[in-house]
Structures are given as structure tokens and as C-alpha cells.
Amino acid sequence: MDYVAAVDVGGTTMKGGFIARDGTILHFERRPTPRAEGPDRVIEAVSTFVTDLSRPRNGVQSGDPGEGRPVGVGVAVPGLVTPTHAVFAAAFGWRDVPAAAFAGPLADGDLPVALGHDVRSAGEAELAYGGGGRDVLYLPIGTGIAGAVVLSGSLYGGAGGWAGQIGHIPVWPDGAACGCGQRGCLAAYASGSAVAARCEVGSAEEVVRLVASGDARAAKVWADAVEALAVALATYTLTLDPAEIVIGGGVSLAGDVLLVPLRERLAARLSFRPAPAIRASGLGPRAGLLGAGLLAWRAASDVSPRPTT
Amino acid sequence: MDYVAAVDVGGTTMKGGFIARDGTILHFERRPTPRAEGPDRVIEAVSTFVTDLSRPRNGVQSGDPGEGRPVGVGVAVPGLVTPTHAVFAAAFGWRDVPAAAFAGPLADGDLPVALGHDVRSAGEAELAYGGGGRDVLYLPIGTGIAGAVVLSGSLYGGAGGWAGQIGHIPVWPDGAACGCGQRGCLAAYASGSAVAARCEVGSAEEVVRLVASGDARAAKVWADAVEALAVALATYTLTLDPAEIVIGGGVSLAGDVLLVPLRERLAARLSFRPAPAIRASGLGPRAGLLGAGLLAWRAASDVSPRPTT
Incomplete structure (x- = not known):
């Protein structure tokens, strides 16, 4: 069975795996993103991950495809991304990193390696596998925040x-202040890294646990994050009139702790029109990996068959 | 020659006229919008204007078509608008006004009357006659502010x-506070009515004159308007990545007094990507009337020819 290799490079964790054409995840592993060690170390870690996943296998790992090697590789990264370059990523300090840098030794080989934007790719996965609608904002909230803008059924x-x-x-x-150089950004209040930092704990999950336990400081940080999201979603709603807003990423795992107050605050910020529905993504944090897989499938099908002469 | 009648209902002035298929304005007149007299008086004034323009003519007015009557009527109004209702307009206090109310005695007749949104219609006119691009925000600033969101060449x-x-x-x-019931809206700082009110003068034109003459208070009001626009356009740019932003409406006649500081402030609010180009609309305040004309042409061509039996 054909499969692709995919790596979704998140702010704290890289998710990698093998994915079948129908979106089944055949193999899954996580590695830490060595963000604290600087821009080059992150590039190197991605390249190593890609190389490891691209090796021919013979079924030694449980859940692996029986044998063979992937027919393509997809790498999804945050920031401003083109098919040839990671143009800018505040999270890693990247500027104009060529796609080949992530492919390592594969760059000159015959295995197609596709670079894409993590959130747009995740949005493609939501469209392909998540049952999204025609006019939807898909907003993954992880270490950072970006949106996949789905209009009339297309990204x-x-x-x-x-x-x-x-x-x-x-x-x-x-x-x-935001890491991007601007001030007052949504991500500076509502990203996973921002709520953790503002609460002085290690992760957004810890903040959610503290909120559930009645911690006053965590409650204030969480309320600020919800309010910032409500302002951003009111703006999006007034500008683009979506039918639905789908929250994804790690922070969406907070579930009703996020969704219930967010629905209330968004409605409160809209005076003359109803708020669109807000739900959590059914794909959750897997959307990014599935999106990287879609990049790989596209790259694999772009490769012309070799002449047999 | 076939022509349509069109009325663009602005916050202080209604513009009406006859328009040829190629966008030539054959006749043009203005009437005051009796906004201070309440919601029903404005509806009545529109209906009277439409009725007057729809009468058969025989060329008594200079610039009129020689004879005949229009083949369709278009009425463009602000707020939330569907083809059948003006659902909400903060400027006039309208809620769920049926389209027939604007057509007056024509409502049961054989002249097609089309209702549409003033700014979306103006955006259509920009696309048809103004030389706009594929990914553009067209933002008329008049009594109020709304945008026509042009994506991949379509509204x-x-x-x-x-x-x-x-x-x-x-x-x-x-x-x-904004007339819509929300707080902190762009229009509460940057619409023509807002800058006039904040400066305690009669019109945005007067504010522009005061700015040019060095009046300190007018300069502050204008700077606040420019800053609010810069925030809104930064948000739009980050969300939708337009190639160009085209400012229209009466306030766009301020020209460089608006555009020069706005370009500077938008660039200052974007740290990691360039700002899109900003220019004034070539159609200026006529875009709304031309847009109402397009509504009328569409309505006229939707009417099936009568059977001749």
C-alpha cells in the first residue's frame, strides 16, 4: 500500500508519521522542537526527522506499513511560507529558509518533498476529512495562532x-508586545504559549487545569484570552460572514472551558447580526499532520512516471 | 437607447439618475436624505425619487434620454440588505423594510425594481468600470463605512x-459608542459623520479644510480617523492579503490629506509583511450610483420577454 511521510513542525513538538491516501495515520511519533537552541537546530531536527521517516522499512515497528518507503514527504511549518521557502517564522527566528534545507539528503534524490504552511495545510485536512462547510474559518490555536480562510468551499x-x-x-x-514585532496581536493574549507565559506555568494545559480548579490568576488570564478571541472573531464575522468557526489545535482540547465563554463573548460583541456557530475541530491536533500528508500526496502525484526505456 | 434609473441612498444625500449600459450617466440629480425626520420619511423620500425617475419622459431635461422610460430601477441602500429586504440600517433606524416599500406605486407594475447593498453595488461598479484588480478591498467612506471584499476577481x-x-x-x-450599538467601531472614528461630529462642524469636507488650514483640533480628529483606518486595514491585510486597497466615497476626495498619512500608518502597523498599495477610487462618489445602475440592469435582464400571443 502506498503511503506518504509527513512532519508537522509545531512550536514545542514536531509530529511525524505515515499517512494512507484515505487519511489513516499508519504510524505516529512526536519529537521535541528544539526551539530554545536556535533557528538552525530546528531546521536540522526537521531534516533528521524527515530523513528517518523516509528510510526504507520492513515492518519492524508496530503499526508501520509492512515494507517499502513513502512515495512523498510533506513538511508543514508556521509563518509565511511559499512552496520554495519558509519566508518568515517568528516562532523560530527563520527568514528565507529554502525548502531543500528541511529535506536534508533527500533534496537531490528522487523522493518528492513538499513544503507548506501548517495552518493552511491543516485547513485542507479539515476540508478533506473534517466535514467542514463552504464558508468557514478554521482557527488552530497552539503555540501560535493562524487561520485557514475557507470561502465558497475553497481555501x-x-x-x-x-x-x-x-x-x-x-x-x-x-x-x-508580540514576538512578531507588533503590539496587541491576538496571539499575544490567546496562543497556547501566551496563556502559559502570562500564567507563569509550563503549558496551556496547565492553565486549563488551574482554571478548572478555581485559580483566580489563571481565570483572569483565560478570560483575557477568550476576550481577545471574541474581538478577533467579531472582526472576522463582520468582514467575511462565515457560517461556522472551527477551533483546532492543542488549546481546542480545553473544550467547553473555551467554547462556552467564547460563544457568549462573541455574541456580546455583535449588536446587529447573529454570531456564527463555534465548534471544536473533530480532527484536533492531528489536523496539522494530516495536512502535511496532503502536501505529500500532492507532491507525489505531481511527479511524472519515469520513462521505461 | 435603453437606460435604467438608479438611486443611491446615502446618509445625507440621495443620488439618482439614468445610466446607459456602458456606465454613462445620462442624467444626475441629488436630493437630501431626510434622515432627521425618521425611518419612514426616508423610505417615502426614496419611493418618491424612484417614482419620479420612472415616469415616461420626452426629452425636456438637458442630458435626458430622448424619450421613453427606464427598463429597470436599482435602489442601493446601506446596512444589511437582501434582495427582498433592508434588514437593518443603523443610519436610518430601519429594520426589515421590504423592497416593495422603496418602489412605491411601481411595486405592482411591470417595471423591475432591484434592491441591493450600496457598498457591494459600488464594489461591482469598481469591478465593471473602475479597473480594479483580482484581490482588492474597496472601502467607500461616506456618512458610514462598509467594504466590498473582492477575492479572486469576484465580490x-x-x-x-x-x-x-x-x-x-x-x-x-x-x-x-457607535450608532450600531457596539463600541469602538471603525465608523465611530473614521466615517464622514464621525469626523464631522468629533470636530463639531457640519461635514467631513469642513474637517479637511480645517486640517489644511492648520487647525489643531481638526488635526487630532483626522489623525484619530487615520489611525483607526490603519488598524482596520492592518487587520484586513493580515487576514486576506489584498493586492490593493481602494478608498472611495466622499471622504476619498480628501486625496493625499488622507492617503499619505494612511499609507505611513498602515506600514507602521505591519512588522513582518509589506503593506498593500492604497489608492483613491477613480469613480469617487459616483460608484454608488453606477452600482445601483448595475442592480437595475441585472433586474431588467432577469425579466423574461412577454409572450406575443
Whole structure:
């Protein structure tokens, strides 16, 4: 059975695996993203992960395909991304990293390696496997925040392919400093890394646990995050009139702790029109990996068959 | 020669006229919008205007078509609009006004009367006659503010046709009260009516004159308007990555007094990507009337020819 290899490079964790054409995840593993060690070490870690996944296998790992090697590799990264370059990623300090840098020794080989944007790819996965509608904002909230803007049933990329940078819209202009260089960005209040930092704990999961336990400080940080999201989603709703907003990423695992107050605050910020429905993604944090898999399938089918002469 | 009648219902002025298929304005007149006299008086004034324009003519007015009557009527109004109803308009206090109310005695007649959104119609006119591009925000600033969202060469309406309510996105959340019931809306700082009110003068034109003459208070009001626009356009740019932003409406006649500081402030609010080009509409305040004309042409061509039996 043909399969592809995929790596979704998140802010704290890289998810990698093998994916069948129907979206079945045949193999899954996580590795830490060595973000603290600098831009080059992250590139190297991705390249190593890609190389390891691309080796021919013979079924030694449980859940692996029986044998063979992947027919393509997809790498999904955050920031501003083109098919040839990771143009900018605030999370890693990347500027103009060529796609070949992530492919390592495969770059000159015959295995197609596709680079894409993590959230747009995840949005493609939501469209393909998640049962999304025609006019939907898909908003994964993980270490960072970006949106996949689905309009009339297709992902919209904008004039230059840079649409969906919703994590960096100014919700409280001139407010908290953001890693991107702007102030008051949505991500500075509502990303997983921001809520953890503002609460001085290690992760957004810990913040959610503290909120559930009645911790006052965590409750305030969480309320600020929900309010920032409500402002951003009110703006999106007034601009693009979506039928539905789908929250994904690690923070969506908070479930009703996030969704119930967010629905209430979004409705409160819209005076003359109803709020669209808000739900958590059914794919959860797997959407990014499935999206990287779609990149790989596309790259694999773009490769012309070899002449047999 | 066939022509249509069109009425563009602005916050202070109604513009009406006859329009040829190629966009030539054959006749043009203005009437005041009796906004201060309440919702019903405005509806009545529109209906009277439509009725007057729909009468058979015989060329008594200079510039009129020689004879005949229009083949269709288009009425463009602000707010939330469907083909059958003006659902909500903060400017006039309208809620669920049926389209027939604007047509008056024509409603039961054989002259097709089309209702549409003023800014979306103006956006259609920009696309048809203004030389706009494929991924453009067309933002008329008049008494109010709304946007026509042009994506991949087409006007995007959203899931329910309510996209483009950019005048009511929160730029300074919880800031100045807006007529729509929300706080901190773009229109509360940057619409023509807002800058006039904040400067305590009669019109945005007067504010522009005061700015040019060095008046300190007018300069502050204008700077606030520019900053609010910069925040809104930064948000739009990050979300939808337009190639160009085209400012229209009466306030666009301010020209460089608006455009020069706006370009500078938008660039300052974007740290990791370039700002799109910003220009004033070539159609200026005529875009709304031309848009109402397009509604009328569409309605006229939807009418099946009568059977001749």
C-alpha cells in the first residue's frame, strides 16, 4: 500500500508519521522542537526527522506499513511560507529558509518533498476529512495562532498566499508586545504559549487545569484570552460572514472551558447580526499532520512516471 | 437607447439618475436624505425619487434620454440588505423594510425594481468600470463605512450575504459608542459623520479644510480617523492579503490629506509583511450610483420577454 511521510513542525513538538491516501495515520511519533537552541537546530531536527521517516522499512515497528518507503514527504511549518521557502517564522527566528534545507539528503534524490504552511495545510485536512462547510474559518490555536480562510468551499490564500495571519491582527492595538514585532496581536493574549507565559506555568494545559480548579490568576488570564478571541472573531464575522468557526489545535482540547465563554463573548460583541456557530475541530491536533500528508500526496502525484526505456 | 434609473441612498444625500449600459450617466440629480425626520420619511423620500425617475419622459431635461422610460430601477441602500429586504440600517433606524416599500406605486407594475447593498453595488461598479484588480478591498467612506471584499476577481458576500461590514469591526474595543450599538467601531472614528461630529462642524469636507488650514483640533480628529483606518486595514491585510486597497466615497476626495498619512500608518502597523498599495477610487462618489445602475440592469435582464400571443 502506498503511503506518504509527513512532519508537522509545531512550536514545542514536531509530529511525524505515515499517512494512507484515505487519511489513516499508519504510524505516529512526536519529537521535541528544539526551539530554545536556535533557528538552525530546528531546521536540522526537521531534516533528521524527515530523513528517518523516509528510510526504507520492513515492518519492524508496530503499526508501520509492512515494507517499502513513502512515495512523498510533506513538511508543514508556521509563518509565511511559499512552496520554495519558509519566508518568515517568528516562532523560530527563520527568514528565507529554502525548502531543500528541511529535506536534508533527500533534496537531490528522487523522493518528492513538499513544503507548506501548517495552518493552511491543516485547513485542507479539515476540508478533506473534517466535514467542514463552504464558508468557514478554521482557527488552530497552539503555540501560535493562524487561520485557514475557507470561502465558497475553497481555501483562500490572498494575492500573495499570505492570507490567514489572524494570530497577528491587532485586537488591543498598542497592547502587549508580540514576538512578531507588533503590539496587541491576538496571539499575544490567546496562543497556547501566551496563556502559559502570562500564567507563569509550563503549558496551556496547565492553565486549563488551574482554571478548572478555581485559580483566580489563571481565570483572569483565560478570560483575557477568550476576550481577545471574541474581538478577533467579531472582526472576522463582520468582514467575511462565515457560517461556522472551527477551533483546532492543542488549546481546542480545553473544550467547553473555551467554547462556552467564547460563544457568549462573541455574541456580546455583535449588536446587529447573529454570531456564527463555534465548534471544536473533530480532527484536533492531528489536523496539522494530516495536512502535511496532503502536501505529500500532492507532491507525489505531481511527479511524472519515469520513462521505461 | 435603453437606460435604467438608479438611486443611491446615502446618509445625507440621495443620488439618482439614468445610466446607459456602458456606465454613462445620462442624467444626475441629488436630493437630501431626510434622515432627521425618521425611518419612514426616508423610505417615502426614496419611493418618491424612484417614482419620479420612472415616469415616461420626452426629452425636456438637458442630458435626458430622448424619450421613453427606464427598463429597470436599482435602489442601493446601506446596512444589511437582501434582495427582498433592508434588514437593518443603523443610519436610518430601519429594520426589515421590504423592497416593495422603496418602489412605491411601481411595486405592482411591470417595471423591475432591484434592491441591493450600496457598498457591494459600488464594489461591482469598481469591478465593471473602475479597473480594479483580482484581490482588492474597496472601502467607500461616506456618512458610514462598509467594504466590498473582492477575492479572486469576484465580490465575496459571505455565507449569508453579509460580508464587508468593515465599518463596524472593533478597532478600539470598548471605545467610542457607535450608532450600531457596539463600541469602538471603525465608523465611530473614521466615517464622514464621525469626523464631522468629533470636530463639531457640519461635514467631513469642513474637517479637511480645517486640517489644511492648520487647525489643531481638526488635526487630532483626522489623525484619530487615520489611525483607526490603519488598524482596520492592518487587520484586513493580515487576514486576506489584498493586492490593493481602494478608498472611495466622499471622504476619498480628501486625496493625499488622507492617503499619505494612511499609507505611513498602515506600514507602521505591519512588522513582518509589506503593506498593500492604497489608492483613491477613480469613480469617487459616483460608484454608488453606477452600482445601483448595475442592480437595475441585472433586474431588467432577469425579466423574461412577454409572450406575443
